[in-house]
Amino acid sequence: MPHPHDVAVVGAGPAGLAAAVEAAEAGLDVALVDAAGQPGGQYWRHFDERHAAPGDARGLPGGPVFTDLRARLRALSGSGRVRYLPGRQVWLATRDDDGTFTLRTTATVSAPVSAAASVPVSAPESVTARALILCPGGYDRQLPVPGWDLPGVMAAGGVQALLKGHRTLAGKRAVVAGTGPFLLPVATGLARAGAAVAAVVEANGTLGWSRDPRGAVSAPGKGVEALRYAASMARHRIPYRTGTVIREVLGDGRVEAVRTAVLARDGRPAGPEREIAADLVALGWGFTPSLELPLMLGARTRLDLDGSLVVVVDALQRSSVEGVYVAGEATGVGGAALAVAEGRLSALALAASTGDPAGTAAIRRVRRRIRRARRFAAAMHRAYPVPAGWPRWLPDSAVVCRCEEVTYGDLRHAHADLGATDPRTLKMLARPGMGWCQGRICGFATAGIASCLSGRPSTAEDLRALSGRTPAAPVRLGELAALAEETGGGGPAEETGGSS
Amino acid sequence: MTYRMTFRGATVPAEPGQSVAAALVAAGILDWRTTRKEGRPRGLFCGIGICFDCLITVDGVPGERACLVPAADGMRLGDGTDTGDDPAGPGPGKEDGDAASA
Numbered sequence: 171m172p173h174p175h176d177v178a179v180v181g182a183g184p185a186g187l188a189a190a191v192e193a194a195e196a197g198l199d200v201a202l203v204d205a206a207g208q209p210g211g212q213y214w215r216h217f218d219e220r221h222a223a224p225g226d227a228r229g230l231p232g233g234p235v236f237t238d239l240r241a242r243l244r245a246l247s248g249s250g251r252v253r254y255l256p257g258r259q260v261w262l263a264t265r266d267d268d269g270t271f272t273l274r275t276t277a278t279v280s281a282p283v284s285a286a287a288s289v290p291v292s293a294p295e296s297v298t299a300r301a302l303i304l305c306p307g308g309y310d311r312q313l314p315v316p317g318w319d320l321p322g323v324m325a326a327g328g329v330q331a332l333l334k335g336h337r338t339l340a341g342k343r344a345v346v347a348g349t350g351p352f353l354l355p356v357a358t359g360l361a362r363a364g365a366a367v368a369a370v371v372e373a374n375g376t377l378g379w380s381r382d383p384r385g386a387v388s389a390p391g392k393g394v395e396a397l398r399y400a401a402s403m404a405r406h407r408i409p410y411r412t413g414t415v416i417r418e419v420l421g422d423g424r425v426e427a428v429r430t431a432v433l434a435r436d437g438r439p440a441g442p443e444r445e446i447a448a449d450l451v452a453l454g455w456g457f458t459p460s461l462e463l464p465l466m467l468g469a470r471t472r473l474d475l476d477g478s479l480v481v482v483v484d485a486l487q488r489s490s491v492e493g494v495y496v497a498g499e500a501t502g503v504g505g506a507a508l509a510v511a512e513g514r515l516s517a518l519a520l521a522a523s524t525g526d527p528a529g530t531a532a533i534r535r536v537r538r539r540i541r542r543a544r545r546f547a548a549a550m551h552r553a554y555p556v557p558a559g560w561p562r563w564l565p566d567s568a569v570v571c572r573c574e575e576v577t578y579g580d581l582r583h584a585h586a587d588l589g590a591t592d593p594r595t596l597k598m599l600a601r602p603g604m605g606w607c608q609g610r611i612c613g614f615a616t617a618g619i620a621s622c623l624s625g626r627p628s629t630a631e632d633l634r635a636l637s638g639r640t641p642a643a644p645v646r647l648g649e650l651a652a653l654a655e656e657t658g659g660g661g662p663a664e665e666t667g668g669s670s
Numbered sequence: 671m672t673y674r675m676t677f678r679g680a681t682v683p684a685e686p687g688q689s690v691a692a693a694l695v696a697a698g699i700l701d702w703r704t705t706r707k708e709g710r711p712r713g714l715f716c717g718i719g720i721c722f723d724c725l726i727t728v729d730g731v732p733g734e735r736a737c738l739v740p741a742a743d744g745m746r747l748g749d750g751t752d753t754g755d756d757p758a759g760p761g762p763g764k765e766d767g768d769a770a771s772a
């Protein structure tokens with residue numbers, strides 16, 4: 171087994187990049203594991219650098235921050251102070267008896283395939299370290315709607331990723347729907363790339379970052395950003411339909427249109443309906459964090475303001491598990507600038523805990539910045555909630571779990587006739603979240619449905635029941651076998667669930 | 671240069687650096703597998719490796735995520751029966767190169 175690093179960072183998005191660079195510059199010996207082939211995470215996703223074209227960096231938000239971090243990462247990994255392992259997913263994280271951590275990794279794309287594409291993949295290895303900084307980010311949060319499994323319906327972030335990362339427009343005429351400020355850059359990005367955007371369908375009220383004045387004032391730059399998007403929406407003549415939701419995605423074998431309805435005063439979609447033709451539907455209800463690694467290690471979690479499960483951290487980004495720091499979306503969705511600040515803070519705090527006093531002033535400054543960004547995030551979450559009672563709008567035929575093709579009717583039946591009143595039992599009896607994605611896509615919705623059927627609000631426990639995932643990535647047989655041999659056991663525990 | 675891949679016998683061009691899924695979508699191909707139960711068509715959904723909707727056989731290797739696999743010249747796509755029907759569960763897949771998931 172190789173020597174333990176001082177710290178292993180998981181994720182090379184805004185949080186993880188900042189953490190790895192800061193930790194190494196403070197003198198720590200760092201490993202950085204990232205599923206993606208190049209650094210940047212979701213926010214700084216960009217076209218394959220080996221085939222870069224002049225236009226690629228255009229529209230890369232916060233570009234200078236990224237290029238600075240990337241240059242520092244290159245220098246640090248060149249001099250051996252960061253062992254950078256791109257293209258590898260951590261599928262198991264364990265804490266060993268002596269307090270060190272082991273991360274087992276697997277190639278994101280299997281070896282023969284990446285060889286064909288001549289992708290550099292770092293050699294298969296496990297990484298050991300005395301501390302962890304987990305920065306796994308998150309993904310688009312989804313609510314099911316009839317027809318959302320038709321080809322041509324995509325996650326809003328995925329549509330963005332396709333544009334930024336692959337120079338590919340997923341359709342000619344798009345509807346962008348769900349809630350939150352992120353719908354706007356997706357819509358204007360599509361329009362700039364040449365698509366007609368037939369509508370942005372926003373469940374909540376306004377272009378209102380400013381419903382909570384305290385939050386809006388604490389991030390003045392964000393107000394400017396909102397105005398810019400509003401101007402861009404106007405320039406591209408994109409209709410912004412607020413207080414409106416998609417009731418059904420229509421099409422035969424692929425998307426042809428959506429049917430929308432205005433939310434009535436009581437919050438039900440009882441208002442006027444409209445059919446909008448489209449060949450691309452981009453759906454997003456905010457983001458929700460990837461929690462498999464923190465949960466695997468037993469980190470405490472809580473319900474955030476936006477209703478997602480997030481990791482509990484203290485004022486120095488420390489989770490409830492000694493030696494495990496968490497930064498970025500996993501501690502609560504709040505955008506890239508906050509993620510960078512949290513990544514930096516976790517590294518500075520870790521360095522300070524190993525006896526480096528140099529960072530104290532910097533820690534104070536970063537913490538101030540984090541508090542301000544958190545206030546802004548809170549205002550955003552309050553302005554763009556998931557509509558209350560949304561499960562009651564679903565017809566029985568609506569698919570909830572895309573992998574196992576479990577419908578809302580199946581869930582209702584399991585609840586009413588089989589007594590599955592909590593998500594854990596619901597999952598056992600009706601199998602939502604038991605397929606390939608392990609509940610990443612339907613977990614939030616299933617928890618919401620379970621609690622709605624029982625006539626109570628969702629709790630952290632509801633979400634935990636659907637968030638534990640072992641392994642955290644599909645692994646190849648050889649890797650499982652190697653682990654079994656090494657530990658003398660039968661491989662990883664079936665389901666660690668969310669101890670908290 | 672433009673890469674040439676084949677999808678079920680048809681030629682699909684790709685820009686170097688694009689993913690397999692991006693090239694398929696750019697060629698107007700929106701779905702490349704069917705679901706196991708209802709036989710419904712599936713293609714891209716999350717676009718970032720989370721949902722596993724986009725599973726595809728690449729050069730004979732089944733169960734790859736098309737949104738993550740970089741395109742390569744001469745790649746053969748979708749020549750298996752892509753149903754996403756590999757045995758689910760943390761246990762055994764069929765052979766090495768097969769993936770298992772909990």
Ligand SMILES: Cc1cc2nc3c(=O)[nH]c(=O)nc-3n(C[C@H](O)[C@H](O)[C@H](O)COP(=O)(O)OP(=O)(O)OC[C@H]3O[C@@H](n4cnc5c(N)ncnc54)[C@H](O)[C@@H]3O)c2cc1C
Nearest residue numbers: 181183184185205211212213260307309327498499505506
């Ligand atoms: C598809 C998508 C597109 C987005 N686009 C925008 C945008 O345009 N503008 C905007 O303001 N916000 C966007 N966001 C929100 C964005 O996620 C955050 O603002 C920001 O990127 C968060 O930074 P982060 O470092 O916490 O996480 P991320 O940027 O998500 O980075 C996390 C990294 O960790 C890696 N990772 C996760 N788990 C593992 C594992 N087990 N093993 C190895 N690596 C792992 C991931 O592959 C990823 O590279 C987007 C989100 C998504 C999901």
Ligand code: FES
Nearest residue numbers: 717719721722737
């Ligand atoms: S589209 Fe979701 S994993 Fe590829």
